[in-house]
Amino acid sequence: MPKRLFVFFLLVAAVLIPVLSAQEKAGKAPSHAKCAHCQKDKFVSAQAKNGAGKLVPLCYECAMLPQCEYCQLPSDTVSGGGDHLCRECAKDCIKEKTEAEKVMKDVRQVLIAKFKMTTKHKIIYELGTRRELNLEADGEHNELGWFDPKTIRNKPQYTIRILTGLPRDVFRAVGAHELAHDWMSEELPHLMDKPEIREGFAEFVAWSFSKAEGNKRMMEYTEGRTDEVYGGGFRKVRTMMGDAKTAAEWKNVLLKEFPLKGKKSGK
C-alpha cells in the first residue's frame, strides 16, 4: 500500500472510530448481530418477539420467511394442525394423545389449586386438525379447542378436543378455556347459550390461568382479541369479576348478574 494511502486510512479511522463508539454509547441498537434464526452474523433488518415476548434480531432474508403462528419468529416447520411454527414453538408442541391427556390432567390440577375450579366429570381428551375443529364450530372462527358435551344412552359424555401441534403453553391456556366451559355447563348451565358470556368467561379463566403460570404471551393473546364474542366478552367478564378470585366467587358474581329465572335451572 502506498504510504500516502495508508496515512489517509489512518486519518479516516481516527475520525470514524470515535463517532461509532459514541453511537454505541448512545444506546443505539447494533446494526450487525447474530440473527436469531440463521445464527449468522448479519445486518439486522428487523426485530421480532419470540414466544417469551423477548425482542430478538433477524437478518433481512429470515425476516422475509413465513412467520410462526404463535410468535414473530420465522417458521420452518408446519405442525400436524397445519400451522407454521418456529423452531422454539415446535420444540415442545403437543401432538400425541397420551401427552395431551397428561398435560390436561395437570391443567385441571392447577385450576383446582389456584381457583378451586373443578367438576367430577370424566373427560375424554382428543387432538384434532384445524379442519376437524372448524367443522364442529361455526366455521368462522379459527378454533383451537372444542368442548363437546353429549348424552349417549342417557349418560352424559364430555369430550375436549384441542388442535394438534400447539406449543405447550398455548395448549395449556386453550385447555383451561375448555375446562371453564365444562365447569360452566355444570354450575351455570343457563349461561351456556349466551355466547358472549360463555366465551368471555372461558377467556377470562384462560387469562387468569395464564397469569398464574406467568405465561405472558397467552395473556397478551387474550387481551388483544378484537372480536365481539371472545375479546368483547372477555373484557366484559373481567370488569364484572372485580376482586373475585375463586370459582365460587365467580359463580356468585355471574348469578347476581344473570339470576336463574323461576325455579327451572335447566337441570
Ligand SMILES: [Zn+2]
Ligand atoms: Zn437470518
Ligand SMILES: [Zn+2]
Ligand atoms: Zn413461534
Ligand SMILES: [Zn+2]
Ligand atoms: Zn370456547
